[in-house]
Amino acid sequence: MALLEVKNLHTYFHTMDGLTKSVEGVSFSVDSGVTLGLVGESGCGKSVTSLSIMQLVACPPGEIHEGEIWFQGENLLKKTPEQMRKIRGNQISMIFQEPMTSLNPVFTVGNQVMEVLMNHKGVTEHEAKEKTISLFHDVGIPDPKRRVDNFPHQMSGGMRQRVMIAMALACDPKLLIADEPTTALDVTIQAQVLELMREIKKKTNTSIILITHNLAVVAEMADYIAVMYYGRLVEYAPVKELYGNPKHPYTHGLLNSIPRVDKPKTDELLPAIPGVVPNPYNPPSGCKFHPRCKYAQPKCKQEEPPYVLLPGSDSHLCRCWFPVQE
Amino acid sequence: MSKKNLQPKPSKKDKDMIFEDIKPAAPTFKSDALVACHNLRKFFPIHGGIFGRKIAEVKAVDDITFHIRQGETHALVGESGSGKTTAAKTLIRLYDATSGDIYLRNFHTQTMDNITHTRGDKLRRLRSEMQIVFQDPSGSLNPRIPVGDIIEEPLVVHGVKSKKERLERVVNIMEIVGLRPEYLKRYSHEFSGGQRQRIGIARALVLNPKFIVCDEAVSALDVSIQSQIINLLQDLQKKFNLTYLFIAHDLAVVRHMADTVGVMYLGSMVESAPNFVLFNKPSHPYTQALLNAVPVPDPSVDRNKTIIMGDIPSPINPPSGCRFRTRCPKVMDICKEQIPPTKEIEPDHFVACHLF
Numbered sequence: 050m051a052l053l054e055v056k057n058l059h060t061y062f063h064t065m066d067g068l069t070k071s072v073e074g075v076s077f078s079v080d081s082g083v084t085l086g087l088v089g090e091s092g093c094g095k096s097v098t099s100l101s102i103m104q105l106v107a108c109p110p111g112e113i114h115e116g117e118i119w120f121q122g123e124n125l126l127k128k129t130p131e132q133m134r135k136i137r138g139n140q141i142s143m144i145f146q147e148p149m150t151s152l153n154p155v156f157t158v159g160n161q162v163m164e165v166l167m168n169h170k171g172v173t174e175h176e177a178k179e180k181t182i183s184l185f186h187d188v189g190i191p192d193p194k195r196r197v198d199n200f201p202h203q204m205s206g207g208m209r210q211r212v213m214i215a216m217a218l219a220c221d222p223k224l225l226i227a228d229e230p231t232t233a234l235d236v237t238i239q240a241q242v243l244e245l246m247r248e249i250k251k252k253t254n255t256s257i258i259l260i261t262h263n264l265a266v267v268a269e270m271a272d273y274i275a276v277m278y279y280g281r282l283v284e285y286a287p288v289k290e291l292y293g294n295p296k297h298p299y300t301h302g303l304l305n306s307i308p309r310v311d312k313p314k315t316d317e318l319l320p321a322i323p324g325v326v327p328n329p330y331n332p333p334s335g336c337k338f339h340p341r342c343k344y345a346q347p348k349c350k351q352e353e354p355p356y357v358l359l360p361g362s363d364s365h366l367c368r369c370w371f372p373v374q375e
Numbered sequence: 376m377s378k379k380n381l382q383p384k385p386s387k388k389d390k391d392m393i394f395e396d397i398k399p400a401a402p403t404f405k406s407d408a409l410v411a412c413h414n415l416r417k418f419f420p421i422h423g424g425i426f427g428r429k430i431a432e433v434k435a436v437d438d439i440t441f442h443i444r445q446g447e448t449h450a451l452v453g454e455s456g457s458g459k460t461t462a463a464k465t466l467i468r469l470y471d472a473t474s475g476d477i478y479l480r481n482f483h484t485q486t487m488d489n490i491t492h493t494r495g496d497k498l499r500r501l502r503s504e505m506q507i508v509f510q511d512p513s514g515s516l517n518p519r520i521p522v523g524d525i526i527e528e529p530l531v532v533h534g535v536k537s538k539k540e541r542l543e544r545v546v547n548i549m550e551i552v553g554l555r556p557e558y559l560k561r562y563s564h565e566f567s568g569g570q571r572q573r574i575g576i577a578r579a580l581v582l583n584p585k586f587i588v589c590d591e592a593v594s595a596l597d598v599s600i601q602s603q604i605i606n607l608l609q610d611l612q613k614k615f616n617l618t619y620l621f622i623a624h625d626l627a628v629v630r631h632m633a634d635t636v637g638v639m640y641l642g643s644m645v646e647s648a649p650n651f652v653l654f655n656k657p658s659h660p661y662t663q664a665l666l667n668a669v670p671v672p673d674p675s676v677d678r679n680k681t682i683i684m685g686d687i688p689s690p691i692n693p694p695s696g697c698r699f700r701t702r703c704p705k706v707m708d709i710c711k712e713q714i715p716p717t718k719e720i721e722p723d724h725f726v727a728c729h730l731f
Contacts, residue, residue, distance in 0.1 A: 205686045233452040239670075
């Protein structure tokens with residue numbers, strides 16, 4: 050049985066300008082010990098999907114309109130706020146993008162990690178501090194005994210992100226949701242943090258949902274990739290299959306259009322995807338990608354394609370009438 | 376003083392005189408260089424204590440030398456805090472250099488003129504030749520004025536008097552960067568990130584500059600938009616024979632865009648080389664580490680990763696000797712004592728490391 054199963058999730062926001070369907074009909078599952086990369090551009094609904102799993106969508110204006118989220122055989126959407134609070138930070142925890150704004154500036158970093166332990170594990174302050182020091186040691190913070198008494202502003206960006214990871218790992222979660230965990234970091238620090246996450250996964254068998262816009266980061270980290278566009282999943286496949294044989298024109302276009310550090314410079318222009326993501330209040334008809342798609346046919350304009358397994362494959366899903374043939 | 380005096384229209388005669396008070400050009404330049412800097416330093420003072428005296432200095436840029444050939448793109452790469460932006464802003468005279476010299480080609484006399492100490496009106500006219508595109512497209516556009524006025528403002532400042540001519544040039548440049556002229560009266564919040572960056576580029580281009588600094592100009596954009604803007608920049612470069620100083624931390628973009636690359640670490644230039652050489656034969660341990668740290672969007676590439684540990688040290692109190700020695704995997708005794716000299720290990724390939 051899958052550790053997490055999201056079925057037909059719809060999350061809407063009722064805003065002053067109208068209804069925004071941020072997530073529409075997203076379904077996926079994550080097995081134990083697996084890393085799923087959730088990829089997409091800003092506004093595609095990847096963060097809202099993760100916040101829906103954690104039930105951190107502000108209501109109002111947000112609303113989980115429809116769907117089921119099964120975690121270890123229980124539907125999270127049927128839980129009371131108190132029950133959810135026990136799961137959050139304990140069995141499912143989250144690493145956010147901006148470690149400066151997600152840490153409280155007026156408490157020491159040690160204090161903030163201890164709070165998680167004391168709330169969820171019922172340990173004494175002394176035990177919590179011991180455990181925090183050992184967690185800091187595990188995530189590679191040098192001199193952890195002294196560092197627990199630091200305030201966030203006394204630490205560098207990479208160190209703050211390590212604190213966030215220590216906090217997320219404090220209760221040995223089954224599922225770790227990392228929302229753009231390295232976007233704000235420099236490349237050398239990014240490499241350190243990614244290496245740390247790989248080690249943690251190896252050691253604890255935690256499942257990870259890695260949310261990012263960086264196609265290179267997920268290629269190195271994930272076992273499966275799900276690509277989102279305009280609130281929908283458009284393609285899902287094991288990582289090697291997705292990069293080697295992208296079927297949705299959006300995935301195909303993205304992979305072709307990004308400059309690559311392992312390819313020499315040419316004089317040719319990048320084959321960029323034209324246009325922009327459509328306005329959330331005014332969705333295009335049919336396939337939401339058709340206005341930007343170079344393979345679009347009249348059918349794409351009229352009918353939205355279903356999200357189905359490709360013929361002859363047991364794990365490659367795609368939402369397209371005319372998958373890319375190569 | 377009348378308004379007339381504030382905005383002198385640069386006649387052709389004036390333009391020739393911009394460079395009148397400057398020292399003779401340094402003799403060592405390649406004939407095709409457009410901008411160059413020699414031993415450039417920029418320190419920022421830190422004030423403290425009860426009298427607000429200078430108690431320390433941030434050595435943001437410490438002794439860098441490079442030149443950019445006309446029509447080419449020179450990229451500056453490095454981690455945050457390495458001094459890339461300060462170097463660029465000093466180069467285009469937004470900051471005054473602490474020491475060192477900056478040279479810009481004067482197309483009337485075809486000489487490299489020292490612009491390090493140009494002031495006043497002459498500096499203002501010089502600015503029309505050197506423009507900058509900023510990273511954050513929303514933070515660098517005034518939300519209260521329509522984009523037409525934003526793009527027009529440089530023309531007003533630089534004394535294009537006729538309203539009709541200004542409008543013509545604004546519309547023309549908007550079309551060139553891919554903005555519909557109907558958008559003239561819209562405000563910046565009505566545009567997407569990519570379009571805002573196009574506005575920033577239009578504003579930089581409207582004065583027909585020769586040299587443009589792109590300070591992380593594509594970093595804040597979404598993946599599919601990033602490639603559109605990269606293409607636009609390359610297209611404009613060909614069309615107008617522009618010279619770019621391209622600042623980026625994304626080495627994939629740099630490899631695609633740059634003709635020559637300079638790698639900065641903590642205010643100093645550790646390696647510089649033509650694109651092909653730098654990416655195929657990185658020589659400085661920091662360049663190697665940096666290239667190694669970049670993830671590749673291809674899961675079948677299984678690279679042997681050596682990850683350098685630690686963070687970039689504080690530029691207020693940089694390590695003695697070689698600044699990279701605290702993180703360097705190949706550190707030796709000499710690195711602690713002596714600052715490594717910059718050596719040309721092959722034509723156009725400069726490395727500052729004791730290994731060479």
